[in-house]
Amino acid sequence: MSCRDPHSYTDLDQGRVTHVDLDVNVDFATRRLVGSACLKLAAPASGPLDLDTRTLTITGAATPDGAPVPFELADVDAVLGARLRLMLPAGTTAVIVTYATSPEASALQWLEPAQTDGGKHPYLFSQCQAIHARSVLPCQDSPLARFTFKATMTVPEALTVVMAAAPGSQGPGKAAGTRAFTFEMPQSIPPYLFAFAVGNITSRDLGPRSRVYTEPETLDRSAWEFAEVDSMLLAAEEVFGPYLWDRFDFLVMPSSFPYGGMENPRLTFLTPTLLAGDRSLVNVLAHELAHSWTGNLVTNATIDDFWLNEGFTVWAERRIHEKLYGKEAQALGAAIGRNGLDEALASFGPDSPFTCLKTDGRGKDPDDFYSLVPYEKGFLFVALLEETVGREKFDVFIKKYIKHFSFTSITTEQFEAFLDAELPGVAAQVKAQDWIRKPGVPANAPTFTSAHLAMLKGLAAGWAGGQRPDVAVAKKWTPEDWQIFLQALPRQLSEADCQWLDDNFQLTQHGNCEILCNWLAIAANSGYAPTRDRTARFLGEVGRMKYLKPLYTALHKNAATTALAKATFAKSGGGYHPIARGGIERILSS
Ligand code: BES
Ligand code: ZN
Numbered sequence: 001m002s003c004r005d006p007h008s009y010t011d012l013d014q015g016r017v018t019h020v021d022l023d024v025n026v027d028f029a030t031r032r033l034v035g036s037a038c039l040k041l042a043a044p045a046s047g048p049l050d051l052d053t054r055t056l057t058i059t060g061a062a063t064p065d066g067a068p069v070p071f072e073l074a075d076v077d078a079v080l081g082a083r084l085r086l087m088l089p090a091g092t093t094a095v096i097v098t099y100a101t102s103p104e105a106s107a108l109q110w111l112e113p114a115q116t117d118g119g120k121h122p123y124l125f126s127q128c129q130a131i132h133a134r135s136v137l138p139c140q141d142s143p144l145a146r147f148t149f150k151a152t153m154t155v156p157e158a159l160t161v162v163m164a165a166a167p168g169s170q171g172p173g174k175a176a177g178t179r180a181f182t183f184e185m186p187q188s189i190p191p192y193l194f195a196f197a198v199g200n201i202t203s204r205d206l207g208p209r210s211r212v213y214t215e216p217e218t219l220d221r222s223a224w225e226f227a228e229v230d231s232m233l234l235a236a237e238e239v240f241g242p243y244l245w246d247r248f249d250f251l252v253m254p255s256s257f258p259y260g261g262m263e264n265p266r267l268t269f270l271t272p273t274l275l276a277g278d279r280s281l282v283n284v285l286a287h288e289l290a291h292s293w294t295g296n297l298v299t300n301a302t303i304d305d306f307w308l309n310e311g312f313t314v315w316a317e318r319r320i321h322e323k324l325y326g327k328e329a330q331a332l333g334a335a336i337g338r339n340g341l342d343e344a345l346a347s348f349g350p351d352s353p354f355t356c357l358k359t360d361g362r363g364k365d366p367d368d369f370y371s372l373v374p375y376e377k378g379f380l381f382v383a384l385l386e387e388t389v390g391r392e393k394f395d396v397f398i399k400k401y402i403k404h405f406s407f408t409s410i411t412t413e414q415f416e417a418f419l420d421a422e423l424p425g426v427a428a429q430v431k432a433q434d435w436i437r438k439p440g441v442p443a444n445a446p447t448f449t450s451a452h453l454a455m456l457k458g459l460a461a462g463w464a465g466g467q468r469p470d471v472a473v474a475k476k477w478t479p480e481d482w483q484i485f486l487q488a489l490p491r492q493l494s495e496a497d498c499q500w501l502d503d504n505f506q507l508t509q510h511g512n513c514e515i516l517c518n519w520l521a522i523a524a525n526s527g528y529a530p531t532r533d534r535t536a537r538f539l540g541e542v543g544r545m546k547y548l549k550p551l552y553t554a555l556h557k558n559a560a561t562t563a564l565a566k567a568t569f570a571k572s573g574g575g576y577h578p579i580a581r582g583g584i585e586r587i588l589s590s
Contacts (some may be wrong), residue, residue, distance in 0.1 A: 054081030263291030311378015
C-alpha cells in the first residue's frame with residue numbers, strides 16, 4: 001500500500017492524477033469559479049477514485065468521450081472537507097469533473113475595489129497551503145500527489161490573471177466583456193503550490209529571470225525594495241545547484257495577504273508589509289526563493305514532515321543572507337529566529353508534541369498548529385548537522401539531497417535513511433532522534449553570538465535595573481538591531497518607560513512593520529493608552545497573521561482593551577482572509 005496522508009482522502013493505490021486541464025470562469029458577481037477540471041491518470045484505472053473537495057458544488061463527471069462517471073459526495077468532515085468518490089469505468093485514463101466553488105472557499109479571498117491599492121478594480125487571490133487547494137478544484141490534495149497542469153482562466157476584460165505557471169496566450173473570452181488567459185505548468189507540483197491572482201496587475205523586469213508583478217500604484221516601491229533578486233538567485237544556485245523552474249517572478253499582494261510570503265513556483269506571493277523602504281525585510285524573498293529547492297523540488301510528504309520544507313528553507317535563507325550581507329547579519333537573523341522559537345516553545349509548553357520536528361497532526365487542522373517550531377527548531381537542527389560535518393562536506397550533501405529527491409515528496413524517515421547512507425554515524429553523533437521525536441530544543445543546539453548581539457541583549461537585560469540605551473547611538477541602530485532589542489525587552493513596561501521609548505525613537509510612527517508590531521505588542525501588553533489608535537488602525541491596514549495574532553492576543557487579554565479588540569475585529573475582520581479571520585475568532589473567543 002502507498003503511503004497515506006492523514007490530511008487527504010487520496011489513495012494512490014486507486015489511481016494517480018498526474019495532469020490536470022483546468023478551464024474556469026471567474027465570476028466576481030457571485031464570487032464563484034465555474035468550470036471544469038479534466039484529471040488525467042498515470043495509468044488506466046477502474047472502480048473508486050477518491051478526491052478531496054471543500055465547499056465545492058459538483059455538477060457532473062464524465063470521461064472525455066462522454067461516458068458518464070457516477071459520483072458521490074460524502075458528508076463533510078470539519079478538517080478534511082467532503083470526499084468525492086468517482087466510480088471509474090474500466091480502463092479510464094481521464095475524467096472531466098464540472099463544478100463550481102463556493103463564495104466561502106477557504107483558499108480564496110475576493111476583494112472589493114476599496115480593499116486594493118488602486119481602489120477601482122476588484123481582486124481575487126488564492127492561498128492553498130496547507131489543505132485549501134481542495135476548495136478551488138477537486139483533486140488528490142496531498143503533497144504526495146504531484147501533477148502538471150494547463151489552465152484557461154476567463155475574467156472580466158479589465159483584469160489580468162497571473163498564475164504560478166508559465167503564461168501562454170491571452171485573448172477575448174467566449175462571453176462578451178471577458179478575457180481568457182492560458183497557462184502551463186510543465187514541472188510537477190504538489191497541489192498546495194497551485195496559485196493564481198486576478199486584478200489590475202502590472203509588472204516590471206528586474207533581471208534576466210525575474211520580474212515583479214503588482215498593482216500599478218505599488219510598482220515603483222516594489223521594484224526598488226526587491227531590486228537585489230537576481231543576486232539572491234545566483235547566491236541560491238551556489239548553495240543548491242541549478243534553478244529548475246525557468247523563471248523566478250513574484251507578486252506583491254494586496255495588504256490582506258495572510259502570510260509574509262508563499263513560495264508558489266515561478267510566482268512567489270509576497271505581503272506588501274515587506275515594503276519598508278530600506279530593503280530590511282528582503283530575507284522573506286530569500287526564504288521563498290530558497291523554497292524553489294527545499295519544498296518545491298523536495299517536498300514534505302505530509303504536514304507531519306513540514307519541518308523538511310521550512311527548517312531547510314530557513315537554513316538556506318540564512319546562507320543566502322550570509323553570502324550577501326556577511327556573517328554578522330546572519331547571526332542577527334538567527335538570533336531573531338531563536339527568540340521567536342523560545343516564545344513558541346513557551347506557549348506550547350515543555351512537553352507538547354507540537355514541539356517535536358516530526359508531528360502527528362491526525363484529526364487536527366494544520367492551520368491550528370502552524371508555528372515557528374518547524375522553522376526555527378528545524379533550522380537549528382540543519383545548522384547543527386552543518387556544524388558537525390563542516391560546511392564543505394555539508395554543501396556536497398545538500399546538493400546531492402536535492403538532486404536525489406527532486407520532484408518527489410518525502411517523509412522524515414526517508415530523509416533519515418538518506419542521511420545515514422550519505423553521512424554515516426552523524427545522526428547518532430548529533431542525537432537526531434532527540435531533535436526529531438522529542439519535544440523542546442536539545443542542549444547541543446548551535447548558538448549564534450557576536451559582540452554586537454551581546455551588547456544589544458545586555459542592554460535589554462539591564463532595562464529592569466534602570467539601564468537605557470544611549471539615544472544618539474540607538475537612533476543609528478539598524479532595523480535588525482531594533483528587532484533584537486525589542487524582542488529582548490520585558491513584555492510589560494511602565495507607562496513612563498513606554499513614553500521614553502516612543503518620545504525618543506518615534507516607534508509608533510515606524511515604517512518597518514516588524515518593529516512597529518513588536519512595539520505595539522509591548523505597548524498593548526503594558527496597557528499603554530497612547531498607542532491604541534495606531535494599533536487599531538494597523539489592524540485595519542494589514543492582514544498578515546504574524547502581526548494580527550500577537551496584537552489581538554495582547555489587546556484581548558488586557559481587560560482595559562478587550563472591548564477594543566472586539567470592536568476592531570468587528571470593523572476590520574471582514575477584510576481579512578478567511579484563514580486569518582478564523583485564527584482571530586479563536587483568539588477572541590478564548
Ligand atoms: N510556505 C510558507 C507559508 C505557509 C506555511 C503558508 C504554511 C501556509 C501554511 C512560507 O514559505 C513562509 O514560511 N512564510 C513566512 C516567511 C518566512 C521568512 C518565515 C511567513 O509567511 O511569515
Ligand atoms: Zn517557508
